[in-house]
Amino acid sequence: MTACGYRVGGQGASLPTEIKVIAVPAFENRTPWMRLEQRLTAAVMQEFIHRSRYRVVGKEQDADAVLRGAVTSATTTPVIFAPETGRASAVQVAVRVSVELRDRRTRATLYANRDFVFREQYEISSDLDSFFEERDPALDRLARDFAASLVSAVLENF
Template identity: 35%
Template sequence: MTHMLTRCLALVLLLITGLSGGCALKYDAGEAFDPEVRTIAVATFENRTFLREIEQDLARALIAEVQKRTPYRITTPAAADTILQGTVVSADRVQLSRVSGVGVPQELELRVAVDFEWRDLRDGNQRASVAGLRDAGRQVATQPAGERLDVARNTVAENLARKIVSEMRSDW
């Protein structure tokens, strides 16, 4: 009987330890944003590349990502506590594959790099800054998919927005 009771207690302890460990991991993995910041302005990034409209795609993706993952409210620079701004510094299309026998590009990858800064407008201090943040999006250029460059551009903008918002987390 004592052997059975010992096994039951060990199982209960194992379950409790496992559950509390799971909760702790979930809590630690959660995103923490500075509660002193209430509002943010998202500026359209400067675009130093020949890739048109990536700066607008990135601005839209950043606004959506900030609204989805942070407690911050989007507003104008005049009314904001902070501003997120940056520059698209490079954009390259790389051919990954071609249609056999024809040489026409089949799959392309759009590689984009940005520099960004998140600045506190109340005191002028820099809250976060990253140079050369990179991501890529793919496009199947041939039929039957026949995707336009917009597909890759939107993918890379959304991926970069996720990375930028992750950089805005508090380190505490």
């Protein structure tokens, strides 16, 4: 019997087998975007829980490996404008995060990206009253999308 080199993506085969528990302490926020680090940290924890075999905790002392992150920048850039008003109807959000996953026992770096960049385009409402109502859901979507991208990179070691 022979085996092919196929495996299911996102299952964490590139991490050492002794890693069972990953701590994701609160990311540091070096931007003026209030609570962005809380959204990103929570989304990353949820993504690990849903997409991997690892148990996820918030405290480092309870883990085999620790994923640390620092949000280094967050920007929005208008990319599409409504022709009738000239106002932005879509923006690109770019978030830069420095991340590192370390084995607590050996202190070996299992994954690191000092300049993990996530970009996503979002439509915005031209109605000023609903603009602020859409901000929180848009940031939640951003956090989920960012987390999916980061967890894929960590699990597949890209």
